[in-house]
Amino acid sequence: MSYKNFPMVSNVMFGRGSFNQLEDILAPKRINTKAPFIFLVDDVFRSNVWITSRIPLAYDDRIIFVSAKEEPKTEQVDALVEEIILMTKERPSGIIGIGGGTIMDIAKAISIMLTNKGDAKDYQGWDLVKNEAVFHVGIPTISGTGAEVSRTAVLTGPDKKLGINSDFTPFDQVILDSELTKDVPKDQWFYTGMDCYIHCIESLKGTYINTFSETFGEMALKLCKEVFLEGELSSEEAQEKLMMASWHGGMSIVYSQVGVAHALSYGLSYLLGTKHGIGNCIVFDQLEEFYPEGVRMFKAMKEKHNIKLPQGICADLSDRDFDIMIKISLSLDPLWENALGPDWKKIMTPEKIKSLYQKM
Amino acid sequence: MSYKNFPMVSNVMFGRGSFNQLEDILAPKRINTKAPFIFLVDDVFRSNVWITSRIPLAYDDRIIFVSAKEEPKTEQVDALVEEIILMTKERPSGIIGIGGGTIMDIAKAISIMLTNKGDAKDYQGWDLVKNEAVFHVGIPTISGTGAEVSRTAVLTGPDKKLGINSDFTPFDQVILDSELTKDVPKDQWFYTGMDCYIHCIESLKGTYINTFSETFGEMALKLCKEVFLEGELSSEEAQEKLMMASWHGGMSIVYSQVGVAHALSYGLSYLLGTKHGIGNCIVFDQLEEFYPEGVRMFKAMKEKHNIKLPQGICADLSDRDFDIMIKISLSLDPLWENALGPDWKKIMTPEKIKSLYQKM
Numbered sequence: 001m002s003y004k005n006f007p008m009v010s011n012v013m014f015g016r017g018s019f020n021q022l023e024d025i026l027a028p029k030r031i032n033t034k035a036p037f038i039f040l041v042d043d044v045f046r047s048n049v050w051i052t053s054r055i056p057l058a059y060d061d062r063i064i065f066v067s068a069k070e071e072p073k074t075e076q077v078d079a080l081v082e083e084i085i086l087m088t089k090e091r092p093s094g095i096i097g098i099g100g101g102t103i104m105d106i107a108k109a110i111s112i113m114l115t116n117k118g119d120a121k122d123y124q125g126w127d128l129v130k131n132e133a134v135f136h137v138g139i140p141t142i143s144g145t146g147a148e149v150s151r152t153a154v155l156t157g158p159d160k161k162l163g164i165n166s167d168f169t170p171f172d173q174v175i176l177d178s179e180l181t182k183d184v185p186k187d188q189w190f191y192t193g194m195d196c197y198i199h200c201i202e203s204l205k206g207t208y209i210n211t212f213s214e215t216f217g218e219m220a221l222k223l224c225k226e227v228f229l230e231g232e233l234s235s236e237e238a239q240e241k242l243m244m245a246s247w248h249g250g251m252s253i254v255y256s257q258v259g260v261a262h263a264l265s266y267g268l269s270y271l272l273g274t275k276h277g278i279g280n281c282i283v284f285d286q287l288e289e290f291y292p293e294g295v296r297m298f299k300a301m302k303e304k305h306n307i308k309l310p311q312g313i314c315a316d317l318s319d320r321d322f323d324i325m326i327k328i329s330l331s332l333d334p335l336w337e338n339a340l341g342p343d344w345k346k347i348m349t350p351e352k353i354k355s356l357y358q359k360m
Numbered sequence: 361m362s363y364k365n366f367p368m369v370s371n372v373m374f375g376r377g378s379f380n381q382l383e384d385i386l387a388p389k390r391i392n393t394k395a396p397f398i399f400l401v402d403d404v405f406r407s408n409v410w411i412t413s414r415i416p417l418a419y420d421d422r423i424i425f426v427s428a429k430e431e432p433k434t435e436q437v438d439a440l441v442e443e444i445i446l447m448t449k450e451r452p453s454g455i456i457g458i459g460g461g462t463i464m465d466i467a468k469a470i471s472i473m474l475t476n477k478g479d480a481k482d483y484q485g486w487d488l489v490k491n492e493a494v495f496h497v498g499i500p501t502i503s504g505t506g507a508e509v510s511r512t513a514v515l516t517g518p519d520k521k522l523g524i525n526s527d528f529t530p531f532d533q534v535i536l537d538s539e540l541t542k543d544v545p546k547d548q549w550f551y552t553g554m555d556c557y558i559h560c561i562e563s564l565k566g567t568y569i570n571t572f573s574e575t576f577g578e579m580a581l582k583l584c585k586e587v588f589l590e591g592e593l594s595s596e597e598a599q600e601k602l603m604m605a606s607w608h609g610g611m612s613i614v615y616s617q618v619g620v621a622h623a624l625s626y627g628l629s630y631l632l633g634t635k636h637g638i639g640n641c642i643v644f645d646q647l648e649e650f651y652p653e654g655v656r657m658f659k660a661m662k663e664k665h666n667i668k669l670p671q672g673i674c675a676d677l678s679d680r681d682f683d684i685m686i687k688i689s690l691s692l693d694p695l696w697e698n699a700l701g702p703d704w705k706k707i708m709t710p711e712k713i714k715s716l717y718q719k720m
Contacts, residue, residue: 003373003374003375003377003378003380003381004372005372005385005533006371006372006373007370007371008368008369008370008372008373009368010367010368010369010370011365011366011367011368011527012366012368013363013365013366014363014366014570014572014614014615015363015484015570015572017363018363019367020363021363034561096629133719138461140628144398167371173365176572178571190398210374210375210600211538211597211600211601211603212374212536212604213374215579215583215601215604215608216579218579218582219575219576219578219579223575237571240570240571241571241575243571244571244572244575257376259659275463
């Protein structure tokens with residue numbers, strides 16, 4: 001393995017109801033009264049007073065509601081940065097993301113783009129960010145993807161779906177309040193939770209695995225099983241455990257990698273805009289040959305929760321469409337190498353990828 | 361539970377051999393050529409060229425060998441700070457601790473005392489530190505105590521054994537290279553590893569337990585069992601797993617607490633200077649009434665590794681000696697409350713504590 005130096009989330013607060021501590025956390029971080037806090041809040045909470053009334057607004061602080069119906073895009077980040085610059089007298093004191101993985105990634109990306117010149121697409125890659133980001137806080141309202149703990153802000157750009165991976169990307173503060181996840185619709189709960197489960201299988205079965213990632217991955221996997229398969233938990237326990245699964249699952253891939261499911265799912269997202277969680281599920285459902293045990297358990301979880309995955313999403317695609325998805329997917333070398341070893345290109349040919357997509 | 365905001369280690373590097381990356385990690389942190397890096401290295405490595413030759417010294421950088429035979433003391437920290445101030449032209453660029461929990465705690469405390477006035481004893485407690493510490497790096501060479509991940513620097517002062525708990529205490533950088541633990545003597549390996557095991561039992565069986573701490577504690581406990589009881593690991597695997605157990609065990613007590621063993625062990629350390637790991641073992645061996653299952657497993661581990669604990673260490677103590685230990689131990693309210701609930705004073709009377717000490 002290579003010796004990566006992983007930057008961690010600087011501060012974490014855990015506990016049911018801890019969202020109420022937000023004002024106390026932010027107060028010492030206010031630079032001055034002209035430098036506001038900008039709250040990026042998932043659009044689904046627009047009329048949810050239980051959440052919005054607890055967002056502590058003062059001076060020029062603003063809430064911006066952001067739709068998470070689509071995967072986050074570089075141009076969306078650029079537009080929001082522009083909007084924030086225009087609406088504020090001074091550089092914000094902080095960016096606070098309240099939502100799922102999409103909002104987490106947008107909040108991370110905006111905090112970086114407020115202090116770095118150019119467009120978000122210029123920073124898709126590894127360690128391209130020059131300047132420290134604006135103070136940024138992540139408050140997940142759905143569990144699984146692990147964006148609250150990761151070193152990346154995954155964005156779809158004009159050329160690629162790729163994260164802004166940098167030492168400045170991780171949140172300065174995360175609040176883990178499982179109560180915020182209590183109203184997640186069941187399908188979304190399943191798809192996002194399965195993102196964590198699939199991470200773990202890909203990480204644990206990958207060639208990059210090591211003791212660090214293994215211990216986090218096993219813990220997350222155990223929690224996913226408790227939540228999705230064993231099902232003897234109160235809803236509160238299940239919410240807390242899934243929130244911790246998301247955290248540990250995110251930590252697991254710090255020193256390992258994801259694999260076949262993520263590599264194919266990125267192609268779907270890029271071409272069809274398929275959301276990451278459901279995309280991973282659609283792909284993983286077809287991967288029994290690569291992850292036999294993991295896929296069997298996935299199918300059992302799917303059945304237990306009576307989840308019907310969309311079928312035939314690739315049925316009407318042209319050869320050119322397939323080529324686009326194949327190109328995106330094949331560009332993700334580390335994922336393939338982790339999944340299939342250094343000779344992965346012999347196994348995962350364009351034809352093989354096409355045949356897999358054709359089943360979806 | 362209360363909503364603590366926990367500061368994490370800023371950066372972590374993991375991997376066998378990652379100690380070789382130290383130069384690359386430090387280089388960008390050098391303030392100028394007059395502001396040296398000070399390496400605090402456990403005295404046992406004085407003639408260990410395998411370690412010392414890989415410490416990257418440049419300009420005015422210095423190694424200070426520190427004995428870890430005794431528990432770290434506030435006056436020892438003050439003396440080292442004085443020594444560092446006298447030997448350096450400018451405030452150091454960084455403090456790097458290379459050793460076990462004692463060295464970790466001393467390195468954390470020194471980095472704080474270089475930027476905060478007064479004596480180390482003035483900062484024993486919670487959130488008394490005013491100024492950000494000097495950049496500090498922890499490189500553990502023995503696993504179990506979890507000092508590499510904790511928010512405290514435990515010190516014995518003139519009046520008490522208590523940590524400097526602050527947001528500035530955690531390391532800015534930790535390097536987890538299990539190869540550095542390969543030559544730990546067996547007894548010490550066992551005692552320090554058991555510190556982790558005992559943490560986990562106390563945390564998981566405590567009244568403060570919650571999902572955050574539970575997931576970390578269970579993972580650490582599983583790893584301890586694999587290392588100390590199941591014994592089917594290569595020595596390299598065992599070293600890696602114990603290093604991760606130490607990390608997870610440390611994280612587990614972030615949001616929970618330790619319990620009876622630590623509370624009594626602190627009394628032994630204060631009066632007799634008993635090292636923390638062995639002290640915890642001596643105490644825990646007598647706690648079957650509080651942790652029946654945990655103590656049974658401890659005894660099995662002890663037997664498997666043919667460990668003979670010191671006997672009769674309290675045999676020759678005077679009533680006054682017992683009173684001192686009892687006072688120190690009873691002052692640790694949160695530990696007792698975690699272990700025995702809010703009415704702990706009814707259970708854990710001075711007489712009861714004395715009877716427990718008398719067995720040791």
